[in-house]
Amino acid sequence: MSRDDATVLFLNEAFYTAFRGRDLLAMHDLWARAAPVSCIHPGWQAIEGREEVMESWRAILGGEGSPDIRCLGAKARLLGETALVVCYEALGGRLLVASNVFVREDETWRLIHHQAGPCQLEPGEVEALLSEQDGEGEGSLQ
């Protein structure tokens, strides 16, 4: 795995850590400043523009309690100065599948697009994803 692959996967995990921790400041840091951004929350229409996307996160993260979200089976693909991560999201009892697009900006990678939508997997497949994740030993990111 290249250093960029590892960085993108680390930042992808940081996105879910910010989500789970309702950490709006971390979420702000993770999204691109210069490049135009967009976001498609499950069932929502596409949101365009940094201010509008951040407003949506403010609404989502502003509730009480901690969203029980975990990222599973993340795979990164480097495409020059762009990177695409496809991963699953275990959110409460639901399973979602997501596309996260990053660009290289200010010597790091930042999100420019997120789409998550419902996903039907067989229970055995979900368990395989979960056990795969548990086996990766990414304790520092949990």
Add this chain to the structure above:
Amino acid sequence: MSRDDATVLFLNEAFYTAFRGRDLLAMHDLWARAAPVSCIHPGWQAIEGREEVMESWRAILGGEGSPDIRCLGAKARLLGETALVVCYEALGGRLLVASNVFVREDETWRLIHHQAGPCQLEPGEVEALLSEQDGEGEGSLQ
């Protein structure tokens, strides 16, 4: 609009034309050869690999009749040698929202990723999207 923007939007429309026309050969041409590809059909898990993605299109396009799919409100963003299109899909009476990722390959642009998921819009917003599309005069692509 740059020439690349226009090409990517044209190829994005060609993707839906191939879908609507159950044109598996056109679909083959639209997807990348060299770059790894992935595809997330609504509700499905992520499919990886050109052969597996094409097999999914063979299953989807192999039915009878023509899927009543239209692409609405497509917007392209160029990211160096990568391009991201966010658009809506009117599929029968359902509305979906999609992310389509293209890379520059062999002097054209080819799809490397597609995710579509359900989207709830107010009826007025759907009509606005439809009338916007009708006003664009893209008759040659319909």
